Amino acid sequence: MSFATATSRAASTDLLNRRLAAGVMLSIVLHAMLLLIRFGIPGLGLPTPFAPRPVTVTLAPPLPPLPSPQLAEPVAEPLAPMLPPPAPSGMRLVAPAPAPRPAPVVAPTPKPKPVKPRRISRPLSPPKPVEASPTPVIAQDQSLNDFVVPLQQPPEAAQKTIDPKEAQDGADDGAELRAAQRLAESKREQEQAAAADAKAAQEAQAKLLAAKQAEDDSRRQAEEASRAAAETQAQQRRAEQAALQQKAEEQALRQKAEEEARQKADELAARQQAQDAARQQAVERAAQQKTEEAARQKAAELAAQQQAQDAARQKALELAAQQKAQDAARQKALELAAQQKAQDAARQKVAELAAQQQVEQAARQKAAEMATQQKAEEAARRKAEELAAQQRAEQAVRQQAEQAARQQAEQAARQQAEQAARQQAEQAARQQAEQAARQQAEQAARQQAEQAAAGQRERERAAAAASSGAGIGGAGPGGAGTATPRNMFGSDAANRVRELARGVDLLSGDPPRARTGDERGGRRIVLGPGERDVPLRMYADSFRQKIERNGGLAFSPQSADRVRIEPVVSVAIRSDGSVEDVTIVRSSGQAETDNLVRRIVRLNARYSAFPPNIASRYDVIEIRRVWSFAETLRLLEELR
Structure with a gap:
């Protein structure tokens, strides 16, 4: 194939050289013809640039001669020496x-006649x-x-x-x-x-x-x-x-x-100058015509030369295009041969891959059998480990239950003590409130009695002055009566205290229930799963992302395997981003895990401050989430 390619290239090179030589010879012939036309060939009758062009000048007729009078004999004067040109x-x-033409015969000059006065x-x-x-x-x-x-x-x-x-x-x-x-x-x-x-x-x-x-x-x-x-x-x-x-x-x-x-001879000189001007104009016109003719001939030569060059250039372009087409055809043939060779190699590669796949299939079957055996052994080992882990977990659960019972007992004792203290404080407060209410009621009753007595005296004086025949305090259907007014035994403030005291069971030992965030003025909110306020949810998401991003550094995946119960944690955050409290709503069953939760929350503080649209409404936000300890720490919303 290489020999055929070399032969075709040599043939195309010879053809290109022959065409180039033909173009060069054609250009030489055209230039020679242009030169012959320009300078002419003697004997062919072609115009030449050196042929003399006669100039025709027409002169005005001379003036008629005047009558010749008798002139005196002229005296010969010495001739001035002629200067060399x-x-x-x-x-x-x-x-x-x-x-040269034969010189005409010149008539002799007549001698002058004797001079008269x-x-x-x-x-x-x-x-x-x-x-x-x-x-x-x-x-x-x-x-x-x-x-x-x-x-x-x-x-x-x-x-x-x-x-x-x-x-x-x-x-x-x-x-x-x-x-x-x-x-x-x-x-x-x-x-x-x-x-x-x-x-x-x-x-x-x-x-x-x-x-x-x-x-x-x-x-x-x-x-x-x-x-x-x-x-x-x-x-x-x-x-x-x-x-x-x-x-x-x-x-x-x-x-x-x-x-x-x-x-x-001024008049003759003026006429002669006019004739000279006409002759000069004729000569200038002839010279201008000669110059224009030479310019036209030069332009024609340049145009012919340009045409010849354009023809040669076009021929060269055609040859280049043919050469390019031949090169493209050769390149196409080479590409087809390479493609055929690649296809053969691909088929051979496919055959090799098929054989290799068969070998690999046998190896995979062998490996699968070994893997099955290993899996059986692994399953038995895992079963034994699970039994041991279950036993450890049961023991840990018992320990946690005991610890939780102790904590609950301690917490119950603390709660009872706190409740007793609160009851004593509330009883003292109620006694003080009752005493203050009694004092206020007595003072209000005295004031009311004094006001009633003064009013009664005024009414008696008015009645005595208004009617002379009516008895004081007369009874009857039309009488004024002696009905006791509503506020006779106390003021309006005492009555309001008594009405408020009716809502509190003074004899029961239970304290009043704690008010929710809304009852405490609307400055505290608990974010649950049903919260639809977009700014609050965005703030909770920022808290979650920070805990998930940085909280994984505080525990290892091995410790996460020991967590059986996912804790529910409520974190209270103030408006400046500081942590107010961390509450374990549902314990994980392990004190270590609960302490780890508190440590993660404290380590990542301080958190972002409340945006203005949240700070204007709330002072504290409680974020309640389920903490999932898997491969990574995740905070999930609680499902209710």
């Missing part, structure tokens, strides 16, 4: 010059035929000039006129000669510039041919050709800048030389 700096961009100017020289000049080159001087440099003036605009007034004064005798000299100098400069442009164009053409030949090589040569083309463009830009700078410098020199002529 400045060294080119920066970058020049030179367009390739067309093939008054004359006017005439054309300096007949117009010369316009030679085919190379494509104008835009140049920018790197130095900042304070004046505007106009472009080259056309030959047609070289005609100058002489002001009649200046001609009369003889101030422009040598103007024609200077103009001819300037034209000759301008022509020589143009020829030099044309030769330099042609030379630069030939160099650029040679570099272009070398770059085009390098494009036909392999991918690496194509990349080198692209870099060479970029360098060629940079050199061309530097050449154009140098040519433009040189042109600007030449124009500055011509401007300085022709400053006087421009001052005399």
Whole structure:
């Protein structure tokens, strides 16, 4: 299985390598095509970025020549020495010059006629035929000039006129000669510039041919050709800048030389400036179109390159997805094989477990037989222990009964003594109360008798004054009578004492019964199993939880086995959480256990204080519960 997996992986790796090589070759071909489209192939007629683009400039027609008056013979002036052209700096961009044409025949300049006293100017020289000049080159001087440099003036605009007034004064005798000299100098400069442009164009053409030949090589040569083309463009830009700078410098020199002529021909200069502005705009538009076309071509190349890269990336993603699917299939096959192997192992494990279970079953049967025998022996031993424990328990019960009888006898003696003392105290209290009641009754009777006598005297005086014929104390049906009033023998307080004394049997020896919690003012309550007050039950539960949590530390489970009777205990707790009393309502039969209960209650004190809603109603709460000593101590509610 491992050999098949290795073979499939090798096959998938070869397929992936072939697809990757195909994608790389496709990318190389697309890039080569883009480079060929960008730089062109000679002989195929494809557009190239180095093809010269002619610039068409339309000039305004020259002014009509004025009638030529007779001029005086000009005096030859020494020519100013020509300054050498400045060294080119920066970058020049030179367009390739067309093939040279035969120079046209220039007509000779006519000689001036004898000068008359008054004359006017005439054309300096007949117009010369316009030679085919190379494509104008835009140049920018790197130095900042304070004046505007106009472009080259056309030959047609070289005609100058002489002001009649200046001609009369003889101030422009040598103007024609200077103009001819300037034209000759301008022509020589143009020829030099044309030769330099042609030379630069030939160099650029040679570099272009070398770059085009390098494009036909392999991918690496194509990349080198692209870099060479970029360098060629940079050199061309530097050449154009140098040519433009040189042109600007030449124009500055011509401007300085022709400053006087421009001052005399303001109107012609203004027209010429307008023509120059139009020509400059045309050149700028041509340059802008060229820049836009180059930008569009660059954008198209980038878009094509991006598309090729996207296609290659998509192809790579597809290959990766196929590889991932193949890996998933292989992983699935491996998982199935592992699952099959696991199932085989599981079946073998089940068989082993079945055999082991049979062995264990036999061992369990053997152990069960031994356990049965041990249980029988244990039962016999437990029976003997139970008999011994029963005998000990009976003996303990007899001892407890004897002790309980002694305690009851002692308690009965104490109760009789206490009862006798209470009876004596109550008898003394009753005697004192009777004596006080007799004294109060006698005093009240005296007061009542005095009040009755006073009232009788007042009634007698009133009766004697009211009726003269009536007898004192007359008897009869209509008489007033001598009935004794109800309160004649005592006051109202004495009567109330006598009424209270009627509820107490003064001759019996039994004391009055003790009042319950409700009879003692409602400040004490006994919590039984039927209590429904939620705050009281919650407080009782907190007491139970504390006893069960901490009470188990005071006894051992062995001592719990000796407890045969579960005691009933009532614990009285004050409002501050202190223990008022611990009462064993039903004893466990063992003094040790009862003392243990009291010790547990005392050790866990002080308990929680009463909440405000309980403290406002009760001062003491008696919690009565059944204490169960099993494996753990538990407090249970008593069932009645």
